[in-house]
Amino acid sequence: MVKIRTYAGIPEEFAGYENAKVVILPVPYDGTSTWGKGADKGPEAFLLASENMEIYDLESDTEVYKRGIWLDNPLNCDPDPERLSMQVMEKAQKFYDDGKLFTMIGGEHSVSIGAIMASAKKFSDLSVLQLDAHSDLRPEYEGTAFNHACALHWASKNTNLIQVGIRSMDISEKPFVKKQNVFYAENIAARNDWQEEVIEKLTENVYLTIDLDYFDPSLVPSTGTPEPGGLTWYPTLKLLKLLASKKKIVGFDITELAPNPTEKSSDFLAAKLYYKILTYIFEK
Numbered sequence: 336m337v338k339i340r341t342y343a344g345i346p347e348e349f350a351g352y353e354n355a356k357v358v359i360l361p362v363p364y365d366g367t368s369t370w371g372k373g374a375d376k377g378p379e380a381f382l383l384a385s386e387n388m389e390i391y392d393l394e395s396d397t398e399v400y401k402r403g404i405w406l407d408n409p410l411n412c413d414p415d416p417e418r419l420s421m422q423v424m425e426k427a428q429k430f431y432d433d434g435k436l437f438t439m440i441g442g443e444h445s446v447s448i449g450a451i452m453a454s455a456k457k458f459s460d461l462s463v464l465q466l467d468a469h470s471d472l473r474p475e476y477e478g479t480a481f482n483h484a485c486a487l488h489w490a491s492k493n494t495n496l497i498q499v500g501i502r503s504m505d506i507s508e509k510p511f512v513k514k515q516n517v518f519y520a521e522n523i524a525a526r527n528d529w530q531e532e533v534i535e536k537l538t539e540n541v542y543l544t545i546d547l548d549y550f551d552p553s554l555v556p557s558t559g560t561p562e563p564g565g566l567t568w569y570p571t572l573k574l575l576k577l578l579a580s581k582k583k584i585v586g587f588d589i590t591e592l593a594p595n596p597t598e599k600s601s602d603f604l605a606a607k608l609y610y611k612i613l614t615y616i617f618e619k
Contacts, residue, residue, distance in 0.1 A: 342406040343385040343610075355403035357613060358435045360426055362442040364412040364419055365593075367482040368559050374443040377592035377605075378409060381440050384599070384606035392614045399614045405435075416445050416481035423449030427586065431457045436616070438609070441590030443559060444471060444486040447544045450588055451490050458540040458585050462495040463487070464533070464578065466571070467546040468520070468562035470501050472508040483559075487544075497536050499523075499574070500549040503562050520564050530574040534581050541578065543587035543612070547605060557601035558591045568604075572611060579615035587612060 341350035342359055352358070361378035368374060390400050410426065413419045423439070427450045430437045439450055444467075455461045465471070465487055472491055476482040480489075484505075490496045491511050502520040504512070516536060523529040548558045551565035578584065592605045 340406065342382070342404045343388060343390050343400060345390065345400045345404065349400055349403050350405060351403070352405045355405035356436055356617070357402065357404045357438060358407060358430045359404065360407045360423070360430075360437070360439045361409040362412060362423060362439055362446045363409050364442040364446050366412070366414055366419065366443075367416050367445050367477065367479070368443045369477070369484070372559070373593035374441060374559055374591055376594050377442060377590075378440045380592060380594035380602040381589070381605050381609070384602040385609070388603065388606050388610065390610070392610070395614050395618050397614060397618060399610065399617050402617050404613075416479050419446065420449035420452070420481050424453045427453035428457065431586075437586035439586075439588040440609070441588060441592070443483045444544075444546050444590045445481055445483040447486050447588050447590060448481055448489055450586065451494065451542055451544070454542040454586055455494055460495070460538045460540060461585070462497060462537040462541045463490040464537060464541050464543045465490075465496065465498045465546075466500050466544070466549040467498065468500060468502050468548040468565060469546070469560065470498060470504040470508050470512065470517075471546075472511040473505065474511070495536075495538055497533060499533055500566050502564050520566060524564065524566065527570070530570070530577050533574060534577055537578075537582055539583055540585050541582045543578070543584055545587070545589045545608070546591045547589065547601070548591055550604070555601045555604055557593055557595045557598050559593050575612055576615045579612070579619050584612070584616055
């Protein structure tokens with residue numbers, strides 16, 4: 336009998352679809368990245384790191400995997416970014432219709448577009464909380480509106496978009512920036528009270544999208560476009576714990592892990608971050 340692969344190697348009794356509260360969609364896509372390549376290898380690196388992670392959470396004294404986590408097969412990604420977004424959207428819609436918490440591991444950040452579209456269709460008055468170094472607000476880049484540089488443009492037009500950690504953008508994006516909804520890294524890095532301000536700007540239903548270049552490259556060097564001056568671990572966990580306690584996280588993704596065979600800490604941070612978010616959601 337062939338043993339099925341489960342998320343983090345959890346026992347199969349907690350990994351079946353019917354009873355799972357959570358689904359994970361791996362999306363190994365790197366079709367539009369323009370500098371550092373390798374995000375298509377991110378989902379596998381995430382899964383391997385997860386399989387070597389302790390699944391007892393010390394902070395909460397819980398084992399959230401017992402809520403049930405079902406691991407989907409990696410998406411057979413269409414090379415065209417628009418069609419890829421539609422693939423993701425259809426998957427997310429099915430999982431939402433089945434009453435699951437939808438989670439996704441990229442892949443570069445363009446994979447989030449379809450997930451956000453599905454979330455906005457399912458949940459009224461949606462907020463999108465973006466943790467990212469880059470604003471990703473270009474209406475089009477390299478001939479498509481489904482480029483990683485455009486990952487949050489649709490969200491900026493159709494949802495309540497709140498951006499945290501931003502420290503790089505192109506001048507063409509300025510017209511689409513809502514200053515009151517942006518928490519620039521340079522303005523919050525030395526503060527310890529900014530998390531409440533972020534939460535106050537969100538509606539009840541929140542889709543969370545995390546580009547790992549949000550973090551300082553000293554923590555996550557293995558990403559496509561690392562930017563100096565990023566945020567660190569504990570202030571981020573403070574935000575995520577507050578978010579889960581105050582709002583409803585309807586789905587979330589982690590993107591832009593571009594693994595390096597000689598540097599495993601980025602893979603492990605992504606794995607741990609995912610598990611902490613789940614823990615905070617269900618601890619509530």
